[in-house]
Amino acid sequence: MAGLRERQKAARERRILEAASAKFRSHGYRSVKIEDLAEMAEVSVGTVYNYYETKGDILIATVAMEVEEVIAAGAPILENPPQRVDDALLALIYQYYDHSLEYLSKEMWRAAIAHSIEHPNTPSGRRYAEQDRRLAAQVTELIRVLQGRKLVRQNLVATDLGTLIFGALNQAFIEFVKQDDITLAQLRTQIAAQIAPVASLMSGDVPVTNQ
Amino acid sequence: MAGLRERQKAARERRILEAASAKFRSHGYRSVKIEDLAEMAEVSVGTVYNYYETKGDILIATVAMEVEEVIAAGAPILENPPQRVDDALLALIYQYYDHSLEYLSKEMWRAAIAHSIEHPNTPSGRRYAEQDRRLAAQVTELIRVLQGRKLVRQNLVATDLGTLIFGALNQAFIEFVKQDDITLAQLRTQIAAQIAPVASLMSGDVPVTNQ
């Protein structure tokens, strides 16, 4: 059995994270004070800082759990993607988008993305960047799978297209969380329009009828 | 002649902005205190806040001047773009990238981008978003120009491609400013690889040799 100290530490860290997750969602990241989290987790302010370096780190820790789920939810699509290139890409992207607001508010996303950009060299900044990389890798992997099934032209470099598409879907998502009145449906429409021409390039069924 | 009060106000605002621009660049955004700016601009702390709502607003104001130049520098390329689609797109993008570090450090960019994402509904957040929109519009406009010159297939929707490409170039730029050791040359290489396949789609010279 693990030592008493070890168990207490794990319990405290869990309580702090649970408090953060609950309060950030219900009251908003900005307006929650470290003191509030400490009180809810039944520890002192100083103790919170023994487990997390900054308030932003706590946010990233809550967001990371969600992103982990999003990555896991994407995996099945790689196993058995739709037979049309655009459908396959959009299936994966919609999976990302639809999961994104399950446990996180737009305000939390804004704060998390901002934090990861402003503090890229902190542990939490690196953690966020690493998850971004895995998402981009998943898009790339999907393209490779489609190439394996002869649905995407072989001479295209999967990583380049994967990066391009991830950049676009990420940018669209940022615009989505920046504006509270944009719906998930609008976000889908937005990215679908951008994906369409690229998908047709990838599948090689481009009507070469210019003049 | 403008009244005394009006002239004094303009002079104070200018001094604050000049102080910010100089100090942010030399000492870094984070480590500059409002008090430092107030001292350098020979006003009080309270006065700084009569001209700018937050520290982030001051940063955006300095960044906005730079972005304005970037947009202006892009215009000539629309007038007379290179005859190859990829060259044309990259000419515009490289123009953006090369100008970006002339007066701003990577740290300033990080803070500015983070601010614009976290506070999209403040005047400065809107201001930044508006400039982003104009940059994306410039990319779209270049595509339209190329369509006018029969270099890009007519059936492609310029705004969709413009948005896609802007998303990718913006994302690449964010990665660039996040990592201090990435060079402008590496950034160029990165975006060129992503643009290549899209440019070939756009120009319609896609080898349709799948199978």
Next chain:
DNA sequence: GAAAAAACTTGAACAGCCTCATCTTTTAAG
């Protein structure tokens, strides 16, 4: 040109993130 009004400046005080010297609890040693 004096007085009143309007506009603006000022800096002390406040708020919230974070630190660190001190105290408490757990573990290890004898």
Next chain:
DNA sequence: CTTAAAAGATGAGGCTGTTCAAGTTTTTTC
């Protein structure tokens, strides 16, 4: 079991962005 050492919790205080009541300067009024 007692004591020493190690690990960790604590919260008052420091730091910096921001506010606002009081004071100052400019403009307007008569």
